[in-house]
Amino acid sequence: xxxxxxxxxxxxxxxxQSMTLQCAQDMNHNSMYWYRQDPGMxxxxxxxxxxxxxxxKGEVPNGYNVSRLNKREFSLRLESAAPSQTSVYFCASTQxxxxxxxxxxxxxxxxxxxx
Amino acid sequence: AQSVTxxxxxxSVSEGALVLLRCNYSSSVPPYLFWYVQYPNQGLQLLLxxxxxxxxxxxxxxxxxxxKKSETSFHLTKPSAHMSDAAEYFCAVRGGNKLTFGxxxxxxxxx
Numbered sequence: 001x002x003x004x005x006x007x008x009x010x011x012x013x014x015x016x017q018s019m020t021l022q023c024a025q026d027m028n029h030n031s032m033y034w035y036r037q038d039p040g041m042x043x044x045x046x047x048x049x050x051x052x053x054x055x056x057k058g059e060v061p062n063g064y065n066v067s068r069l070n071k072r073e074f075s076l077r078l079e080s081a082a083p084s085q086t087s088v089y090f091c092a093s094t095q096x097x098x099x100x101x102x103x104x105x106x107x108x109x110x111x112x113x114x115x
Numbered sequence: 116a117q118s119v120t121x122x123x124x125x126x127s128v129s130e131g132a133l134v135l136l137r138c139n140y141s142s143s144v145p146p147y148l149f150w151y152v153q154y155p156n157q158g159l160q161l162l163l164x165x166x167x168x169x170x171x172x173x174x175x176x177x178x179x180x181x182x183k184k185s186e187t188s189f190h191l192t193k194p195s196a197h198m199s200d201a202a203e204y205f206c207a208v209r210g211g212n213k214l215t216f217g218x219x220x221x222x223x224x225x226x
Contacts, residue, residue, distance in 0.1 A: 031212070040124065042205060042216040050212050058213065090158055104214060106158035
């Protein structure tokens with residue numbers, strides 16, 4: 001049981017390049033999330049998917065797109081990377097969004113540097 | 116809307132001393148509160164959570180937190196710090212489908 005996995009672990013991009021961050025969970029969770037973590041700002045929600053087939057914007061969605069490929073996988077795409085998107089990106093999952101006592105389980109993160 | 120405020124971005128304690136990390140919340144509905152810990156170069160993992168019931172919540176690694184509605188607080192404590200407790204700690208409040216995180220407190224443990 002690997003939990004939440006993310007690929008790649010590290011990535012360096014040039015401004016304007018595109019890339020997709022991959023996330024998968026093997027816990028049969030319904031809900032998945034993408035966050036970014038920046039120094040002094042905690043974690044901010046980019047997008048989430050409450051269930052397979054649905055996605056919703058979070059606090060900072062501009063410059064990102066997501067795809068809930070199936071129940072296991074939730075990808076984050078940067079179409080045209082900007083230096084402001086340099087960050088650490090975390091994927092998380094939980095059994096059911098809206099169940100307030102549910103714990104979110106986090107992946108190990110992807111460190112992205114945009115030059 | 117829900118929000119949390121963590122007082123002190125950096126806290127330093129001596130090994131064996133009391134750890135106190137402060138968190139205050141704002142919520143328009145009964146809050147569901149969480150503390151997560153992040154060790155260097157790792158993801159977040161749950162320390163403890165308050166949903167309903169007992170206001171003193173015990174978590175992993177000897178940490179506990181007390182929900183005080185009158186003070187809108189959910190401070191994290193540990194009686195005796197260990198070097199392995201050095202990490203970043205995040206308080207979070209659940210609202211609807213989402214968690215809202217505080218800005219984090221970096222805990223340093225000194226010999």
